[in-house]
Amino acid sequence: MALLSSTAVLLDKELRTEFRSRELLTTTTVFVLIVIVLFSFSFDPTSEESRRFGAGLLWLALLFAASLMLQPCFLREQSNDTLSALRLSVSDPFAIFLAKLVANTLFLLLTELLLLPVFAVLYNVSVLPMLHWLVLVFFLGSLGVSITGTALSAISAQARMRELLLPLLLLPLLTPILVASTEVTAALFDRSPYVQWKGVGFLAVFDLAFLTILWLLGEYLLEE
Amino acid sequence: MKKSVLSAMVVVLLLGLSGYASFFIAPTDAKQGLIYRILFLHVASAWTGLTSFFICFIANLLYVLRRQPRWDWLGVSAGETGLVFTTVVLLTGPIWAHPVWGIWWTWDARLTSTFVLWLLYVSYLLLRTLVEEPDRRALLSALFGIFAFIDVPLVFGSIRWWRTQHPQPIIMGAPGAGLDPTMYKVLFFTWLAMLGLMTLLLRQRYRLEAMRGDLEIIQRELEAA
Amino acid sequence: MTSTVFSPTGIRFENIDKRYGGLYALRRVSLEISAGECVVFAGRNGSGKTTLLRIAARLARPSSGVVSFLNGGEDRGGMLPPAGFVAHATMVYDELTAEENLLLFARLQGIAEPAARAETLLREVGLAERRNSLVRTFSRGMRQRVAIARALLNEPAVVLLDEPTTGLDTEGASWFAQTLRQLRDSGRTILMSLHGESEVSTLATRALRLDAGAVVADTLTGANFRSILAFANA
Numbered sequence: 001m002a003l004l005s006s007t008a009v010l011l012d013k014e015l016r017t018e019f020r021s022r023e024l025l026t027t028t029t030v031f032v033l034i035v036i037v038l039f040s041f042s043f044d045p046t047s048e049e050s051r052r053f054g055a056g057l058l059w060l061a062l063l064f065a066a067s068l069m070l071q072p073c074f075l076r077e078q079s080n081d082t083l084s085a086l087r088l089s090v091s092d093p094f095a096i097f098l099a100k101l102v103a104n105t106l107f108l109l110l111t112e113l114l115l116l117p118v119f120a121v122l123y124n125v126s127v128l129p130m131l132h133w134l135v136l137v138f139f140l141g142s143l144g145v146s147i148t149g150t151a152l153s154a155i156s157a158q159a160r161m162r163e164l165l166l167p168l169l170l171l172p173l174l175t176p177i178l179v180a181s182t183e184v185t186a187a188l189f190d191r192s193p194y195v196q197w198k199g200v201g202f203l204a205v206f207d208l209a210f211l212t213i214l215w216l217l218g219e220y221l222l223e224e
Numbered sequence: 225m226k227k228s229v230l231s232a233m234v235v236v237l238l239l240g241l242s243g244y245a246s247f248f249i250a251p252t253d254a255k256q257g258l259i260y261r262i263l264f265l266h267v268a269s270a271w272t273g274l275t276s277f278f279i280c281f282i283a284n285l286l287y288v289l290r291r292q293p294r295w296d297w298l299g300v301s302a303g304e305t306g307l308v309f310t311t312v313v314l315l316t317g318p319i320w321a322h323p324v325w326g327i328w329w330t331w332d333a334r335l336t337s338t339f340v341l342w343l344l345y346v347s348y349l350l351l352r353t354l355v356e357e358p359d360r361r362a363l364l365s366a367l368f369g370i371f372a373f374i375d376v377p378l379v380f381g382s383i384r385w386w387r388t389q390h391p392q393p394i395i396m397g398a399p400g401a402g403l404d405p406t407m408y409k410v411l412f413f414t415w416l417a418m419l420g421l422m423t424l425l426l427r428q429r430y431r432l433e434a435m436r437g438d439l440e441i442i443q444r445e446l447e448a449a
Numbered sequence: 450m451t452s453t454v455f456s457p458t459g460i461r462f463e464n465i466d467k468r469y470g471g472l473y474a475l476r477r478v479s480l481e482i483s484a485g486e487c488v489v490f491a492g493r494n495g496s497g498k499t500t501l502l503r504i505a506a507r508l509a510r511p512s513s514g515v516v517s518f519l520n521g522g523e524d525r526g527g528m529l530p531p532a533g534f535v536a537h538a539t540m541v542y543d544e545l546t547a548e549e550n551l552l553l554f555a556r557l558q559g560i561a562e563p564a565a566r567a568e569t570l571l572r573e574v575g576l577a578e579r580r581n582s583l584v585r586t587f588s589r590g591m592r593q594r595v596a597i598a599r600a601l602l603n604e605p606a607v608v609l610l611d612e613p614t615t616g617l618d619t620e621g622a623s624w625f626a627q628t629l630r631q632l633r634d635s636g637r638t639i640l641m642s643l644h645g646e647s648e649v650s651t652l653a654t655r656a657l658r659l660d661a662g663a664v665v666a667d668t669l670t671g672a673n674f675r676s677i678l679a680f681a682n683a
Contacts, residue, residue: 002559005556005559006557009553009556009557010557012553013542013545013549013553016545016549017542017544017545020544021544079538079543080538080539080540080541080542080543081536081538081539081540082540082541082542084508084534084536084538084540085540085541085554085599086557087508088506088507088508088534089554089557089558090557091559148371151371152368152371155351155364155367155368158355158360158364159351159354159355159364160354160355160356161354165350165351165354168347168350169347169351169368172340172343172344172347173344173371173372173375175340175375175379175382175383176375176378176379176381176382179382179383179386180382180386183386198385199386202381202382202385205378206378209374209378210371210374213370213371213374217288217367217370220288220363220367221367223363223510224503224508224509224510357469357470358469358470358471359468359469359470360470361470437471440470440471441470441471441472444470444471444472445471445472448472448661
């Protein structure tokens with residue numbers, strides 16, 4: 001109970017600070033937009049080709065964007081040593097992670113929500129018929145990215161070259177997410193779309209596995 | 225000193241024997257001829273690399289729980305040793321693939337997942353170089369090591385399920401499918417020899433790291449004085 | 450600030466060692482500070498003052514040794530630290546207003562009426578009028594006020610202050626001295642590190658000097674008191 005109420009209070013803080021400046025959301029959205037436009041030069045984006053490559057490039061763009069967006073996650077808490085203030089105030093440090101990863105998932109989903117129509121128009125892919133399933137995949141994928149990314153940003157914030165390190169640690173770790181969500185998304189973009197339950201299940205397993213490790217190891221990540 | 229020389233000699237002998245066995249005892253493959261013999265080195269290295277990473281994972285866990293520097297030393301040693309064997313896998317793979325498949329590299333499930341595995345542990349070692357303070361370096365890299373190892377089955381699983389539309393390797397596609405019993409014996413013997421080599425490397429690397437740790441403390445004490 | 454919800458609490462350090470990768474930041478520090486004392490730690494940079502305060506705040510774990518909080522001679526056990534901590538960093542968010550910061554930490558600490566408590570503290574530190582301004586827009590002295598208000602949210606019986614006077618202008622310094630006096634007179638135990646000469650040192654009831662992680666001098670009053678504090682300038 002204490003965990004949930006602390007998480008709610010912290011989540012309120014995360015959202016409040018972000019929506020006050022909207023720094024993360026704007027930079028991430030612009031970044032993904034640039035990547036999507038640039039990607040169109042690497043192949044001929046006809047409807048047929050986009051069905052084959054679109055899902056992959058969308059997820060790759062999101063992964064890069066996420067590794068950019070997650071980087072300040074714990075770095076921000078260092079400038080005024082607010083992390084110490086949080087550690088002194090919460091009874092369960094997992095609340096700090098939980099609030100941050102929920103906030104990051106929300107930010108990623110918002111970015112995706114803004115970008116999906118742009119992507120659909122630019123690449124001639126119809127997303128509407130399978131929209132609810134797409135939302136499910138984007139949710140599970142973004143959740144996995146946020147869980148691992150939040151954990152690793154706590155690590156990278158304590159190292160040298162912290163601005164460069166997170167993508168190097170995070171991206172190889174996210175290979176399973178990239179593979180599975182790309183496959184599921186591609187199946188939904190198909191001429192005769194279908195839901196690939198195996199992939200959906202896999203994403204859920206990934207999220208659950210890393211959430212469990214984070215729950216077990218979280219307090220060590222914040223140790224002084 | 226004597227013991228380490230002796231064990232080194234035993235390992236060299238084992239490696240020599242396994243080399244001999246893979247060239248002269250194992251029968252020639254009907255389809256591929258001589259080149260398939262690299263399989264013994266290739267597969268045994270892969271297994272040894274994974275064994276090493278497993279040791280690294282256990283050491284990482286023990287460090288987080290016990291906070292004794294020796295688990296950190298074992299962790300980095302096993303990480304590096306595993307990386308060496310995985311590098312052998314990645315190098316011998318193309319050497320075999322080129323004559324058999326006609327290409328150096330294919331995004332085959334196993335090659336790809338081994339490559340990702342290799343990248344994960346490169347990141348692990350990279351992280352270590354970027355944290356100055358020894359205790360923090362040990363803790364952070366141990367935590368990352370745990371994340372990385374948990375990721376390994378997921379990497380293998382995802383790539384295997386979804387990325388296998390590519391031409392399947394003939395012998396390694398389904399293990400045992402085309403492998404003759406003598407070949408199996410040679411393969412396991414080679415693995416044994418490689419495990420010996422791994423233990424040897426691990427021991428030496430561990431001692432080096434222990435000395436480096438002591439040296440670091442002395443240096444820092446001198447600087448502080 | 451003058452309320453007496455807390456019960457007077459002393460603090461005991463037993464054989465505290467703190468090593469960072471083999472280097473000693475603190476070496477076998479044993480100290481007993483009784484309830485109501487106002488202690489100043491003097492010493493050079495890197496002498497271990499900050500580490501000792503962070504250990505007392507339970508932010509850092511000692512490599513060996515025990516810290517206990519004493520309630521009338523009895524150990525209070527491993528409850529949430531009864532200490533309020535003011536670090537050199539403000540420990541509040543620049544992107545939030547003064548009031549939002551206090552509300553956030555009050556809620557996290559499970560304080561009964563967070564809004565009322567924040568309100569009281571804002572008035573006591575003299576920020577009631579700027580409550581809705583972002584901390585980012587504050588001067589160093591005003592940030593210090595928010596930092597102190599945050600540390601006092603849960604009515605701590607022990608207050609830890611790490612170089613609280615650094616960077617304050619004369620007005621800020623005299624406000625701080627006045628606040629410190631109130632805290633001391635309310636019966637709180639105060640541990641404070643000082644780097645340079647400061648008027649607040651005259652409020653201390655005990656002075657300690659740390660050097661290379663060890664307590665090298667400890668006195669209550671008299672001529673020594675001045676000389677220990679003078680070392681802080683060296």
